[in-house]
Amino acid sequence: GQQLNQSPQSMFIQEGEDVSMNCTSSSIFNTWLWYKQDPGEGPVLLIALYKAGELTSNGRLTAQFGITRKDSFLNISASIPSDVGIYFCAGISGGYQKVTFGTGTKLQVIP
Amino acid sequence: EPEVTQTPSHQVTQMGQEVILRCVPISNHLYFYWYRQILGQKVEFLVSFYNNEISEKSEIFDDQFSVERPDGSNFTLKIRSTKLEDSAMYFCASSPAGREGLYNEQFFGPGTRLTVL
Numbered sequence: 141g142q143q144l145n146q147s148p149q150s151m152f153i154q155e156g157e158d159v160s161m162n163c164t165s166s167s168i169f170n171t172w173l174w175y176k177q178d179p180g181e182g183p184v185l186l187i188a189l190y191k192a193g194e195l196t197s198n199g200r201l202t203a204q205f206g207i208t209r210k211d212s213f214l215n216i217s218a219s220i221p222s223d224v225g226i227y228f229c230a231g232i233s234g235g236y237q238k239v240t241f242g243t244g245t246k247l248q249v250i251p
Numbered sequence: 252e253p254e255v256t257q258t259p260s261h262q263v264t265q266m267g268q269e270v271i272l273r274c275v276p277i278s279n280h281l282y283f284y285w286y287r288q289i290l291g292q293k294v295e296f297l298v299s300f301y302n303n304e305i306s307e308k309s310e311i312f313d314d315q316f317s318v319e320r321p322d323g324s325n326f327t328l329k330i331r332s333t334k335l336e337d338s339a340m341y342f343c344a345s346s347p348a349g350r351e352g353l354y355n356e357q358f359f360g361p362g363t364r365l366t367v368l
Contacts, residue, residue: 173354177294180362181359181361181362182255182342182359182360182362183294183342184359185356185357190353230294232354237282237301238299238307238309239296239357241294242293243293
């Protein structure tokens, strides 16, 4: 099946620092998504990307859809304690319903 | 703000027993989904449901699994004979229809933790 690999697996950063995380795949996706999951809750959509090369921002978050359609990155600027959680990239390749999730990046912010 | 709800929050069952996990999707949504997340792992797609039938399913969704929309508000996932490896968090999600060719955001419920002993 399709695999999405995220790096790093986990990271500790100081409050105020910028964060960058990546997602790569051996398969092409035509939509890339970034989700955040807080403990004990379901994933919440942060950003959706629809075109290769697209760069989209949502507040302090910026994500890009790689030109090859096999990768994406998410940047968080000026991190705050509530940014703590697990960030999942996800992709859609065929129908517009089945979402394939990545392995996740666990973010810890030190106040 | 409308949200997806799921019951129970935690279900414990014996191996071989049947379980039904329940979801109430957001009321004007038309697509419904089940995902599962084994502890510490990624979220995995199980099935999508539209217009009272399965529209897509993964290889995980075998004959032991079934879904139903028994009335206008509930959406259920049944596991006929649970196995130890079915222990996971099960998330229901729903999305509106309308934007052909674009992702229609799936809103996730808080999940049901299933523990099979």
